[in-house]
Amino acid sequence: xxxxxxxxxxxxxxxxxxxxxxxxxxxxxxxxxxxxxxxxxxxxxxxxxxxxxxxxxxxxxxxxxxxxxxxxxxxxxxxxxxxxxxxxxxxxxxxxxxxxxxxxxxxxxxxxxxxxxxxxxxxxxxxxxxxxxxxxxxxxxxxxxxxxxxxxxxxxxxxxxxxxxxxxxxxxxxxxxxxxxxxxxxxxxxxxxxxxxxxxxxxxxxxxxxxxxxxxxxxxxxxxxxxxxxxxxxxxxxxxxxxxxxxxxxxxxxxxxxxxxxxxxxxxxxxxxxxxxxxxxxxxxxxxxxxxxxxxxxxxxxxxxxxxxxxxxxxxxxxxxxxxxxxxxxxxxxxxxxxxxxxxxxxxxxxxxxxxxxxxxxxxxxxxxxxxxxxxxxxxxx
Amino acid sequence: xxxxxxxxxxxxxxxxxxxxxxxxxxxxxxxxxxxxxxxxxxxxxxxxxxxxxxxxxxxxxxxxxxxxxxxx
Numbered sequence: 289x290x291x292x293x294x295x296x297x298x299x300x301x302x303x304x305x306x307x308x309x310x311x312x313x314x315x316x317x318x319x320x321x322x323x324x325x326x327x328x329x330x331x332x333x334x335x336x337x338x339x340x341x342x343x344x345x346x347x348x349x350x351x352x353x354x355x356x357x358x359x360x361x362x363x364x365x366x367x368x369x370x371x372x373x374x375x376x377x378x379x380x381x382x383x384x385x386x387x388x389x390x391x392x393x394x395x396x397x398x399x400x401x402x403x404x405x406x407x408x409x410x411x412x413x414x415x416x417x418x419x420x421x422x423x424x425x426x427x428x429x430x431x432x433x434x435x436x437x438x439x440x441x442x443x444x445x446x447x448x449x450x451x452x453x454x455x456x457x458x459x460x461x462x463x464x465x466x467x468x469x470x471x472x473x474x475x476x477x478x479x480x481x482x483x484x485x486x487x488x489x490x491x492x493x494x495x496x497x498x499x500x501x502x503x504x505x506x507x508x509x510x511x512x513x514x515x516x517x518x519x520x521x522x523x524x525x526x527x528x529x530x531x532x533x534x535x536x537x538x539x540x541x542x543x544x545x546x547x548x549x550x551x552x553x554x555x556x557x558x559x560x561x562x563x564x565x566x567x568x569x570x571x572x573x574x575x576x577x578x579x580x581x582x583x584x585x586x587x588x589x590x591x592x593x594x595x596x597x598x599x600x601x602x603x604x605x606x607x608x609x610x611x612x613x614x615x616x617x618x619x620x621x622x623x624x625x626x627x628x629x630x631x632x633x634x635x636x637x638x639x640x641x642x643x644x645x646x647x648x649x650x651x652x653x654x655x656x657x658x659x660x661x662x663x664x665x666x667x668x669x670x
Numbered sequence: 671x672x673x674x675x676x677x678x679x680x681x682x683x684x685x686x687x688x689x690x691x692x693x694x695x696x697x698x699x700x701x702x703x704x705x706x707x708x709x710x711x712x713x714x715x716x717x718x719x720x721x722x723x724x725x726x727x728x729x730x731x732x733x734x735x736x737x738x739x740x741x742x
Binding site for chain 1: 673674675676677678703704705706709710711712729730731732733734735739
């Protein structure tokens, strides 16, 4: 049974699976015939050498791209979070911008947490950032003592399970040159050196934004029910800190920024994020681009082990030919630099040959003439 | 290192396999796609420069697909 398939192990796994499924009623001879035919078709379907797949990919993205929305921010999806959608997001992805304009981390939870809403809420509270101003009722100046007094909201503190001593230690860590004292719900912060009044004002503003609890710069944290389990959406790209929170399933939790993922999980994971995000954008727009094009783009972008965007500082800068680089953006810069270092252009690629009105090495223009030579003449040439 | 749904299987090739792969695709190490030596996914493989890492991706079009990267 299995021997029939062994002979055809050069075929992709999915094809074999499909044949297995569809050829249940056949005997092994017939099945072999089917497989042979499948292999024939598979060989035909393969891309031939010299095919301009880059251009095909560009066209495949270009046409649906014209139909995408340009309106950037939109409240989308179940979580009512503003997400960057459409063409703008796609450009952001393929340009490999370091910071996504709408960072999003999808947090999956471990077994034992993911179905229990109360536990999910506790984790969400752990992640959400609490600043001093969120738990304080009033910031006031005591000018006679030259200090700031912060009146804490005890109810908020109880809800968030923060104690006064916790706040005191974080404040002491953050402001080393201050005298920080707590007095039953009132914090007294006094600079050790007496300075002008304006520094006191600045201190007050700083105090408001001190991180007491949670992950820095996390805005929204929204638990959402998705197929029998709770998932937390959270507007941050600080995946590293999220991984450290207890109860978070670190085998599934992901962020939407390829850079963050590349740093934490490696280049292959980043490639997958690029693909997933691009597919998501395209699907959301009701468009359909074959996934092979997206995979190809992601492969090119991660080819060098780091993420490079399709920009003049990214993959375009790696082109060997000066003319090819100059034809993309900032031509004069490239020309000047190339002439300064006496760069040579071997005219191996397409665009420089188009410029010079020569046949391009593509498709039927790729192969040179191959002639059979006698062995000794080949040796002499070498 | 860590398991994660986004990370496909990474495997360091031994010398014999390396030769085989380079011959099969008729490429030199320089022409292969790269992976950084401190890449999070291969840390536990103790890679050295020039090693070839086989990556077994699950592809939506072919099921399983093999990809090779050279450690730089």
